Amino acid sequence: MAHKTRILIADDHQLVIQGILISLKEVGDFDVVTTNTCDAAFKLLKANQHTNPFQILFTDLSFDTCEQGTELVDGEDLIKALKKQGVDVKVCVITAHTETNRVFNVISNLNPEAYLLKSKCTSAEIGFAIQKMLKNEYYYTHEIHEKMMRRNIVQIQVDDIALQILRELPNHPKIINLEGVIKKSDGALIKLRSIEAKLANLRTDLNANNNIDLILKAKELGIID
Amino acid sequence: MKQQQSKIFLLMFFFLSFPLFSQTEENIGSSDSIVMLLKEYSKTKDGNLPQKAFLIAEQTKIDSVLKKTYFDFGLQSYFNKDTANIKLTERKLQKLYSQTKEPATLAKRYYYKSLFHKVQLRADSAFYYLHKSKNISIQLKDSLEATRRLLSMAAIQFFEKDFLGSEITIIEGLRMVEPLEEVFFTGLLYERLANVLFITERQEEARKYYLKFFELQKRIPKVKLKYEKVRLNLHLAKTYEAEQNYTKAIEYFRKCLLVDSVKTKSTYRYEGALEGFSFSNFMLGNKKLALKGYLEVLKSRQARGHKRGLIFSYSLLGELYADDNKKKKAIFYAKKALKVAKEIRQSAKISENLFFLSNLVKGEKGRQYLAARAMLNDSLYKRERGLKNQFAKVRYETEKKEIENRLLKQENSRRKLELERQRQQKVIGWLLAGGSLLFIGFGASIVFNRRKKMIFEAKLQQVAIREKERQQIAKSLHDEVAGDIRMLHLKLATNKHLEEAGKLEVIKENVRNLSHQLSSESFDSVTFKDQVINLISDFFESNIRIKIQEIDAVGWLKINNSIKRTLFLSIRESIQNTHKHTQATALVLEFRETKKAVFLTISDNGQGFDTAVKQKGIGLKNMQERIEEINGVFFIESALDQGTTIHIQIEKYGT
Numbered sequence: 001m002a003h004k005t006r007i008l009i010a011d012d013h014q015l016v017i018q019g020i021l022i023s024l025k026e027v028g029d030f031d032v033v034t035t036n037t038c039d040a041a042f043k044l045l046k047a048n049q050h051t052n053p054f055q056i057l058f059t060d061l062s063f064d065t066c067e068q069g070t071e072l073v074d075g076e077d078l079i080k081a082l083k084k085q086g087v088d089v090k091v092c093v094i095t096a097h098t099e100t101n102r103v104f105n106v107i108s109n110l111n112p113e114a115y116l117l118k119s120k121c122t123s124a125e126i127g128f129a130i131q132k133m134l135k136n137e138y139y140y141t142h143e144i145h146e147k148m149m150r151r152n153i154v155q156i157q158v159d160d161i162a163l164q165i166l167r168e169l170p171n172h173p174k175i176i177n178l179e180g181v182i183k184k185s186d187g188a189l190i191k192l193r194s195i196e197a198k199l200a201n202l203r204t205d206l207n208a209n210n211n212i213d214l215i216l217k218a219k220e221l222g223i224i225d
Numbered sequence: 226m227k228q229q230q231s232k233i234f235l236l237m238f239f240f241l242s243f244p245l246f247s248q249t250e251e252n253i254g255s256s257d258s259i260v261m262l263l264k265e266y267s268k269t270k271d272g273n274l275p276q277k278a279f280l281i282a283e284q285t286k287i288d289s290v291l292k293k294t295y296f297d298f299g300l301q302s303y304f305n306k307d308t309a310n311i312k313l314t315e316r317k318l319q320k321l322y323s324q325t326k327e328p329a330t331l332a333k334r335y336y337y338k339s340l341f342h343k344v345q346l347r348a349d350s351a352f353y354y355l356h357k358s359k360n361i362s363i364q365l366k367d368s369l370e371a372t373r374r375l376l377s378m379a380a381i382q383f384f385e386k387d388f389l390g391s392e393i394t395i396i397e398g399l400r401m402v403e404p405l406e407e408v409f410f411t412g413l414l415y416e417r418l419a420n421v422l423f424i425t426e427r428q429e430e431a432r433k434y435y436l437k438f439f440e441l442q443k444r445i446p447k448v449k450l451k452y453e454k455v456r457l458n459l460h461l462a463k464t465y466e467a468e469q470n471y472t473k474a475i476e477y478f479r480k481c482l483l484v485d486s487v488k489t490k491s492t493y494r495y496e497g498a499l500e501g502f503s504f505s506n507f508m509l510g511n512k513k514l515a516l517k518g519y520l521e522v523l524k525s526r527q528a529r530g531h532k533r534g535l536i537f538s539y540s541l542l543g544e545l546y547a548d549d550n551k552k553k554k555a556i557f558y559a560k561k562a563l564k565v566a567k568e569i570r571q572s573a574k575i576s577e578n579l580f581f582l583s584n585l586v587k588g589e590k591g592r593q594y595l596a597a598r599a600m601l602n603d604s605l606y607k608r609e610r611g612l613k614n615q616f617a618k619v620r621y622e623t624e625k626k627e628i629e630n631r632l633l634k635q636e637n638s639r640r641k642l643e644l645e646r647q648r649q650q651k652v653i654g655w656l657l658a659g660g661s662l663l664f665i666g667f668g669a670s671i672v673f674n675r676r677k678k679m680i681f682e683a684k685l686q687q688v689a690i691r692e693k694e695r696q697q698i699a700k701s702l703h704d705e706v707a708g709d710i711r712m713l714h715l716k717l718a719t720n721k722h723l724e725e726a727g728k729l730e731v732i733k734e735n736v737r738n739l740s741h742q743l744s745s746e747s748f749d750s751v752t753f754k755d756q757v758i759n760l761i762s763d764f765f766e767s768n769i770r771i772k773i774q775e776i777d778a779v780g781w782l783k784i785n786n787s788i789k790r791t792l793f794l795s796i797r798e799s800i801q802n803t804h805k806h807t808q809a810t811a812l813v814l815e816f817r818e819t820k821k822a823v824f825l826t827i828s829d830n831g832q833g834f835d836t837a838v839k840q841k842g843i844g845l846k847n848m849q850e851r852i853e854e855i856n857g858v859f860f861i862e863s864a865l866d867q868g869t870t871i872h873i874q875i876e877k878y879g880t
């Protein structure tokens with residue numbers, strides 16, 4: 001049993017837990033523990049941290065916290081606490097929340113390994129997400145991935161410097177040539193190091209493999225003409 | 226008695242000498258015709274001439290000419306004893322003064338007024354106006370003019386036998402004139418002083434001052450020293466005569482008489498000298514010589530019609546005859562003297578002759594003379610005393626006034642100080658009042674501002690609370706309502722109620738959206754900028770291109786979350802409105818920040834609406850309410866086919 005992947009499921013709705021359990025059974029043999037509150041989840045994770053650690057945590061974001069004295073009121077609190085305590089566990093958010101703000105908050109601040117939506121989720125997707133997580137990769141369900149992509153595009157559109165870099169990049173054979181071309185709104189020049197950092201971020205945001213790919217994607221997405 | 230007589234000689238002498246110095250005031254007029262008229266007036270004494278001269282002068286309209294004409298003719302009318310014209314001059318000067326307001330003119334006016342009284346022998350009034358005139362001159366620092374008035378005043382006092390007063394006046398004059406190094410009036414003052422000394426039996430001193438007078442006379446140009454020597458010797462003779470040193474007196478009288486042409490050129494002095502010479506001889510028993518002299522003097526005086534002199538002559542003759550026991554002749558002359566004395570109201574001489582007659586005439590007649598004399602003396606004494614008092618009073622009142630003035634001045638300066646002090650206190654008071662007012666205002670404004678800030682903060686708190694409530698509702702909707710619906714949906718799905726399941730799906734979606742609308746992320750975990758970007762990315766696939774301008778120009782970290790929430794909700798509402806209603810293809814969010822406020826302008830290029838016609842929708846109304854609740858300013862600009870622009874301004878600190 002030592003090789004079994006230990007999974008903890010935290011959700012306040014028993015029905016959802018049942019659903020996940022069924023799905024998990026379909027995709028593999030796991031050592032699964034369930035809990036209805038974040039506090040309990042945290043305790044379990046922390047207690048087993050060194051003896052018999054969980055590899056994966058499935059958690060909802062919203063918890064019905066009518067009980068008094070609850071410390072961790074929602075999924076965000078739980079993830080935050082885990083990161084803070086250095087509990088090493090892959091986190092898969094499985095929730096109904098699709099509000100961009102909340103999704104963005106969770107992804108950018110808590111950086112969970114996977115983000116699944118209850119309503120669209122299938123057993124196959126859960127299995128795929130587990131595989132990815134175990135390989136130290138990320139998996140966001142399609143809707144969330146698209147959301148984040150769109151958001152990145154908007155962010156780039158708002159970012160004048162990013163736009164400048166994207167526009168100027170095709171005109172210069174080397175990145176070093178961009179130095180002295182890219183300017184802040186107050187006219188100050190941007191240093192090469194900042195330009196390179198920006199480019200790296202842009203590649204990540206737009207899922208580009210290299211700078212040429214980045215330009216192509218930017219054009220494709222209508223960020224630049 | 227002889228003493229008294231000799232005094233009277235002197236009186237007469239001064240009356241005669243008075244016009245002499247006044248004469249010098251005569252100057253040659255600027256206008257020839259006026260000069261001509263003046264000359265004619267002095268000769269003919271025609272009372273119409275001054276009027277004419279004044280008319281001519283008034284036509285020139287030159288002040289100096291006018292004044293000079295008034296002065297000259299005024300003085301001449303005094304010499305002419307032309308009362309009407311003195312009065313006229315005085316009136317003219319009064320008129321001139323009322324126009325020019327020159328104090329000097331007023332001083333002159335008083336002078337002529339005094340002359341007017343003097344001509345009418347009203348010594349007290351004359352003295353009074355001289356005094357007034359003098360005081361003005363003193364104030365004007367015109368010492369010479371003041372000296373002249375003082376000289377006249379001293380003369381009046383002397384004639385009225387107020388010798389002490391006269392002496393005081395003279396000394397005042399001397400004090401006034403001495404710094405000027407002037408000779409003419411100084412001399413006259415010395416002479417007057419010597420006269421006073423002479424009459425008050427201080428002959429040594431009198432002689433000293435007569436000599437001083439003479440010394441000064443020497444320094445005056447154009448003065449015929451020969452006659453001045455006569456004048457001196459005459460004075461000196463009188464002093465010896467008063468000391469009953471008749472031999473010495475005769476010696477000096479003789480000196481006078483021996484000067485050639487004195488008889489014709491200076492008749493009155495010749496008469497005086499001869500009379501004195503005769504009197505001294507008479508006193509030494511040389512009666513024949515005395516009689517001869519008396520008669521010559523009488524003849525001369527009769528020829529000149531010199532009435533005052535005639536009294537002396539008659540009296541002396543009467544005395545001489547009485548001494549000779551020629552009673553009839555004595556009575557004859559005494560009666561003559563009495564008659565002339567009565568004519569010119571020479572009271573002292575009247576009294577003297579009455580007494581003389583009472584001695585000469587026996588019986589009832591003699592007694593009557595004595596009684597008349599007693600009565601006269603009584604009234605004389607009264608008058609003398611009255612005048613003295615009058616003079617003293619004039620002086621005293623001036624002094625009193627001066628003291629009063631001084632007191633007033635002190636009072637004034639005291640009052641000024643008091644006023645100054647009060648003013649200062651007032652200023653201090655005002656300053657204090659202003660200060661405290663400022664302080665109160667300051668305090669009030671602090672209190673007011675704090676209150677305002679507290680209200681503002683309370684409002685922000687309210688926004689935050691409402692936000693929390695919304696969250697709660699959103700959470701309930703999501704977790705409970707949506708959860709229940711999901712369960713129901715699942716049941717329906719498993720029971721093959723597909724139609725109902727589909728409807729329920731729609732409801733679920735709506736509830737979810739509602740929940741999303743109500744829920745929000747804290748700005749502490751997701752920044753305002755990121756939230757705006759998230760919001761915009763939600764509309765990514767719509768046909769509107771949303772542009773954000775200068776979002777980094779605002780220091781969002783320092784801005785209250787409730788303000789950010791309000792702005793965020795406003796942006797979402799605007800975008801939704803634009804998306805739903807306007808068919809706009811572009812929407813611009815423009816941010817700006819000042820020291821005190823944050824500005825947001827949301828403009829689209831949609832169809833717009835006529836703000837005058839169309840009411841705001843509930844969304845816009847809510848937006849406005851939210852903004853105004855936290856002291857913000859909201860206004861919307863729109864016109865058909867012109868797009869819509871919303872301006873939002875929110876004060877960062879509520880003031």
